[in-house]
Amino acid sequence: MGVLDDPALYYAPPQDDWAQGDIVVVPTVVLRARGERTAAVYPQPAPPPDGSSSVVYDLWAGDGPLPASAAECWLGPAVVVSDDCAIDKEFNARVDELLAAGCAEAEAIEVARQDESLDRTLLVAPVLPYGQLRFTREDAVRTAQAVGYFPVVDGPEMDEGYVDLGRIVPVSRHLLFGPVACLSEGARSILRWKVAQYCAARxxxxxxxxxxxxxxxxxxxxxxxxxxxxxxxxxxxxxxxxxxxxxxxxxxxxxxxxxxxxx
Amino acid sequence: MRTFTTLARERGVTTIPVDLRQTADVQPEAELTWVEISPCFWLVGPARCHPEEVAPLVAGALLSGRSAFPKLMSRLLSGEVPQRVGRGHKRQRRLPPQASPMTEEQMVTLGATSPSVRHRRGRE
Incomplete structure (x- = not known):
């Protein structure tokens, strides 16, 4: 039994603040060309929070040379994929700035904590059920061999599924709900490798x-x-x-x- | 369960099936309450029976029963998912080890790709 087979090794207690590998419920979006999906009349009720259906809106009017766009939004489980350092990058830079200006460290941290303009967004990728997997073998995803996917293990607090790294989006911290569950350090390491592999280094x-x-x-x-x-x-x-x-x-x-x- | 079908006519005018009307004693001019469970699913009944009060239960049962993530939905509906304050109140200073700057040659080597793309879709 390894990290990807054993929920006890895959999941861990939550950290004090948002961290890479937190599973949250959050809206995600894909920007589409108008007409790819039938747009709904605004506003619609919130879609179910399991990502099972979406809401589509045309974004703006106009018939210029650029393609008209629409947004398809889901509300569902997603994994925070930003590295911990990236999540608090501006926060730490602000603390350093305040320290350089002569603040004591405790005071600098407290001032930076109150500043909601710092690190407003972080990156998440939706968790989808295996039924939505296309052109990739399920067992390859479950064992983290497939490029572009990361497996979510069935555990006491979260159902199994897979993270689609092709749908990474930035979202506001204020939209994060949870954490529903949190990954262990071992699972976070595998997630880091899969993100690097998919985004930059196949x-x-x-x-x-x-x-x-x-x-x-x-x-x-x-x-x-x-x-x-x-x-x-x-x-x-x-x-x-x-x-x-x-x-x-x-x-x-x-x-x-x-x-x-x-x- | 009894199921009935009616037609939606112009401006959404429809009829209440006669059997339901009689059973619920819906008289002319009686108010009906429509609750939107999802974009294409509504709960409707005489206003005096307050369908809006049971709508959350119906919505919850529907969502968790049909979901591919039943544990998640059950925890969300029962309020078991803890909510962390998302404004950085517990942020701590992180001091990552400072990596030494990489040379251009090192970055070229690390980022080099093999020309292995078999087919490109093209723009059209």
Missing amino acids: NLSVDAQIAAAVGRTITRMQAVEDSKRRLVVDLELDGGAARLRLRQEPRKEEAPPARGRGR
Whole structure:
């Protein structure tokens, strides 16, 4: 049993303030082109707080050259994905500013706490039921192998589901309701990796494959050159329990030096 | 449960099924109360029976019974979800370790991608 199998390892008591990995109930939104969804007459009653249905409004009138837009909003469970440091970035900068101006630390913290203009928004991503998953295997999401998703484990306070990192949105702190449940440090670490992987560094999965091979024994090796003249090395690990394919791009010939601008 | 269907006519005019009208003793000019449970689901009855008072129960049962997140809905409806004040009253100063500045070369290496996109959808 690991973090993603055991609710006792996956969940933890809440921290004193909002933190990465808090599960909250909050509105989320997708901005759409007008006409993608049928817009409703404003205002509508609040949708159910489980994200099961949405409200769509056209945002503004006009027929200029730019596409007309609409907002589709849900109210439902979501996970705070902002890093803890980002959640309190302006708060800490303000504290530093006050300390530099001669305030005592306790006073500086108290003054900054009262300033509601600091860190007004944080990033959340909605939690969806597995029935909404498309083009991705459920077991890959449950084991946190699929890029763009993070699993929410069934626990005493929260139902199972998955976090759709493709729908990360900034929301006001004032809209956060909860926390419904909070992730443990282990689960937060996996969340951090999945956010980094999805938003910026998908090719680090190559490094992850290599990292997963550490400690295994190479039992067979085959080196060939493929049709693009790349050196390909196939490694068999632990007698075929795993395989690793490494490719080396062909060495490029040095181009003649161009005229340098100089420093 | 008995179920009846009526037609909505111009300006939303509709009729009360005769069986329901007789059972509830709805006389001409009697006031009816309509409660919006969800955009497409209403609870309606004679105003003297105060449908609005039971509407939250109906809404709650509907929401938790149909939801993909029944534990969450049950806790929300029973008021069990604690609400943290969202204004930073308990914020504490964080002192993250200061990372040394990265060189441009280090950032290029970390952010380099492999040209592995198979198909692009295009703009049209």
